[in-house]
Amino acid sequence: MPKLILCLLFFCSSIFATQLSDKEILAQANNDFEQAKFAALQNPEVAEDLYIKSINAYRFLIEEKAYKNSQLYNNLANAYFMHGEAGLAILHYHRALRLDPTNADISHNLRYAQAQTNDVVPQNSFQEILNFVCFWHAWNPQLRLGLFFFFNLSFFGLCAYALHSNKTWVKKTRLYTGLLSLIFAISILISVSSFDQNIDGVIVSKESNPRQGNGYIYNNAFTNPLHAGTEFALLEDRGEWLHIELVNGSTCWIKNSDIALLK
Template identity: 30%
Template sequence: MMNVELKMINFIPSWRRGLGRLMIVIFMTLFIIPFSFATPSDNFQKANAFYAEGNYEEALKEYEAIISNDNLSTDIYFNLGNCYYKIDDIPNAILNYERALKLKPDNEDALFNLKMANKRTIDKIDRLPELFIGNTWRTLVTSKTTENWAYYATGLIFLSLLFFVSYLLMQQVIIKKTGFYAGLLFFGLSMFTFLMASQHNSISQQSSEAIIFAPTTTIQSEPNENAEKLFTLHEGTKVTLLETNNDWSKIKLPNGNVGWIKSEVIESI
């Protein structure tokens, strides 16, 4: 972990110097991003070594061991997805690429590999057409995680406060005006990013998704074996979970089709 240490600043009677130093501290606190560069565990080193050797089965065991200890990251899921792809386990490859993207929606490598894996699935389901504005809005909201949006919003609100403080304390007219209007601008941006965080959180709670693992499965009209058979799906297909009823789950496809599937043949993302 890269530790960022900020030294204590001694009080200086001059409020102007104090304000200047306060600005520096806040700026550093906001914009030095706490990346997680922890020393790789033995499991991670072993997994990477096995993967490089082409020993994907052993690499899988090591990556799974890391995840079992709640050491989750987009890179771990991405590597795990690659291992499954190499051994032609497409459902598990898709599942782990999706999990990688859930942690980091803009992971371009995971997006590309997911497209490659989806090309190897049987079901090709067209998505219902959406209004351009609605689709653009959803794409923007889901381009970052809820935590990312909240982080940006917090940074922007602090910047707005910083400029408002300069407006209140500075004497020069030009600086006061700049502080006031910049404060308004960053406050508006912070409200927008807070909205993004709220919208993303709402979408995440309303939309639970899963991957089908059975080679072939029949979707029923009701949650029982004797119900009408609606259509057939195959492994690797992603579905949206609507509700559960005992051993059954109600699912929805991108084309709007709805039905019931055995819960045992799907795995939640």
């Protein structure tokens, strides 16, 4: 029933939205979202209606008007998150970051939403070692970019200075700044070129019981069910059932209706 109501509201809002300009629709959606945050403490029912209105308006701009804008996806994700739909929020944060991989605000929103999910999937040993050794790769992308420019400029400045000086400290400092510049350059390139390459979708159903095979005749893959917001890589698509891999390397089969793909 809630899904039916949401669809009807989306249909009605789409008809109403055709009478407004895109800028007016966006402004109204942003206003509804802000009002919902203030109303949440005093009148949760009013807040819920306002969140749904903002969600429908953002969806209209994305789905009907075909806007591909990272901030628009981020706004939609924020509205879903505040409405209690963590799975759809994480899904759209990922979509926003695919359009703008170095956006620090969206990255922060995604990490916060991930921290609120029920399924905290542990990383495998290799990932833990890699994150420990290359700890700087988890830093804010803008911070890494700033450090790259700092060390890069320092390196070339020292190269120019070394033309007129044979001091040992100049050569050593030039070597260190060059290495640090290279390290941060590689880190940034990895973030930009391979961001989310292992995340193909997100569980959006409130609760899902994956199986060891593609059907209900197979046993449950895990002792406990998975919940909305759990991310995965797609291994195989058999229509009604999908073979997926979680971030810790665990694999299972899940119903197509329980998930949403990033594409």
